[in-house]
Amino acid sequence: MWPAVARRRAGLALAVLAAALALEALAAWRRRRRPVREVLFFPSRVTCTEALLAEAAPPGACRCPLPRGDCPLSRLLRRLLSARRSLEICLFAFSSPQLGRAVQLLHRRGVRVRVVTDAQYMALSGSQIGHLRRAGIPVRHDQDNGFMHHKFAIVDKKMLITGSLNWTTQAIQNNRENVLIVEDAEYVKPFLAEFERIWEEYNPINYTFFSKENK
Amino acid sequence: MWPAVARRRAGLALAVLAAALALEALAAWRRRRRPVREVLFFPSRVTCTEALLAEAAPPGACRCPLPRGDCPLSRLLRRLLSARRSLEICLFAFSSPQLGRAVQLLHRRGVRVRVVTDAQYMALSGSQIGHLRRAGIPVRHDQDNGFMHHKFAIVDKKMLITGSLNWTTQAIQNNRENVLIVEDAEYVKPFLAEFERIWEEYNPINYTFFSKENK
Numbered sequence: 001m002w003p004a005v006a007r008r009r010a011g012l013a014l015a016v017l018a019a020a021l022a023l024e025a026l027a028a029w030r031r032r033r034r035p036v037r038e039v040l041f042f043p044s045r046v047t048c049t050e051a052l053l054a055e056a057a058p059p060g061a062c063r064c065p066l067p068r069g070d071c072p073l074s075r076l077l078r079r080l081l082s083a084r085r086s087l088e089i090c091l092f093a094f095s096s097p098q099l100g101r102a103v104q105l106l107h108r109r110g111v112r113v114r115v116v117t118d119a120q121y122m123a124l125s126g127s128q129i130g131h132l133r134r135a136g137i138p139v140r141h142d143q144d145n146g147f148m149h150h151k152f153a154i155v156d157k158k159m160l161i162t163g164s165l166n167w168t169t170q171a172i173q174n175n176r177e178n179v180l181i182v183e184d185a186e187y188v189k190p191f192l193a194e195f196e197r198i199w200e201e202y203n204p205i206n207y208t209f210f211s212k213e214n215k
Numbered sequence: 216m217w218p219a220v221a222r223r224r225a226g227l228a229l230a231v232l233a234a235a236l237a238l239e240a241l242a243a244w245r246r247r248r249r250p251v252r253e254v255l256f257f258p259s260r261v262t263c264t265e266a267l268l269a270e271a272a273p274p275g276a277c278r279c280p281l282p283r284g285d286c287p288l289s290r291l292l293r294r295l296l297s298a299r300r301s302l303e304i305c306l307f308a309f310s311s312p313q314l315g316r317a318v319q320l321l322h323r324r325g326v327r328v329r330v331v332t333d334a335q336y337m338a339l340s341g342s343q344i345g346h347l348r349r350a351g352i353p354v355r356h357d358q359d360n361g362f363m364h365h366k367f368a369i370v371d372k373k374m375l376i377t378g379s380l381n382w383t384t385q386a387i388q389n390n391r392e393n394v395l396i397v398e399d400a401e402y403v404k405p406f407l408a409e410f411e412r413i414w415e416e417y418n419p420i421n422y423t424f425f426s427k428e429n430k
Contacts, residue, residue, distance in 0.1 A: 039406070043361060162395070164364050174359075187395060
């Protein structure tokens with residue numbers, strides 16, 4: 001049997017350890033509970049995004065002349081690349097090569113990607129929409145006079161990325177733009193419902209490009 | 216003196232009243248503390264907004280054929296018209312007559328209105344910018360190649376209105392658009408700082424439209 005002093009010391013050490021574990025668990029719980037609330041502003045300098053987008057190359061292998069470090073584009077890419085199950089994209093204009101690569105990478109990783117876009121803009125030179133379709137990603141578009149002018153994405157049904165930014169190099173590097181990254185359900189749920197509404201409305205079986213006489 | 220039964224009943228009634236008042240106060244406190252979190256989607260039918268915008272006419276006096284009731288535009292107008300002290304507006308395109316009237320109304324009520332807009336779009340036919348300037352509202356604009364593509368407003372430094380919607384009749388009535396109305400400080404503060412940054416950068420004393428040789 002241990003002497004009384006050793007028993008007291010062991011008891012004290014156990015109590016300190018238990019308190020430290022409890023504090024750590026509380027801190028982890030608070031970190032986990034806090035929803036993401038981030039704001040990005042553009043334009044910004046663009047840094048090398050190869051470490052985020054390359055599938056095979058080890059980090060730091062890129063020899064491009066772009067500066068290293070974080071920038072609004074790399075932060076946006078990181079949020080997108082956190083998708084594990086689903087990604088809904090609803091974009092007026094999509095021509096950024098880096099964002100296109102990120103979406104294709106997620107598709108290859110098995111994330112269910114769906115894209116809604118604007119009919120007038122999807123075929124413009126530099127558009128990523130054709131690349132996404134060839135990669136096997138389903139894309140639907142409007143067929144009426146108004147623009148499909150949304151610029152949002154939803155990651156794993158729980159994180160909304162929305163703002164003024166079209167996913168184009170012009171917008172990222174030259175325009176004054178904003179992007180909100182939001183996990184509050186009050187915002188995410190209505191946008192998810194809007195996506196599903198548009199997805200159904202733009203179902204190709206509903207297209208009426210040709211009048212009935214021509215069918 | 217009251218008999219014991221009456222005293223007990225009066226005591227019970229008082230206790231119930233106190234509990235009801237306490238619950239009501241708690242509910243009012245919770246209502247007051249809860250930040251606005253609203254999402255509007257466009258396009259939508261447009262209802263008559265005269266009751267909101269008319270300064271003299273009694274409500275219901277308008278004889279226009281538009282339907283009555285609420286719509287996303289009237290909700291947006293109501294949020295804007297809640298301004299009491301300040302309104303910062305940062306808009307790529309602004310041509311909606313109803314939203315223009317709301318901004319002028321606030322200006323006449325003594326709200327400090329400041330507008331930032333895009334140089335390429337502000338002089339287009341139908342733009343409200345000229346009307347706002349003639350009314351005495353200060354407007355500043357970019358002078359570079361990129362677009363000033365933001366679409367946000369800040370009411371009384373505490374409510375952010377932002378999204379994909381330019382303030383144009385085309386966007387309101389024909390496009391797929393979104394507007395978030397947000398009181399969370401994590402979003403409002405960065406947008407306010409962005410507005411002040413742009414406001415200073417677009418100060419006319421910094422304009423360099425003319426090369427030095429021509430000055």
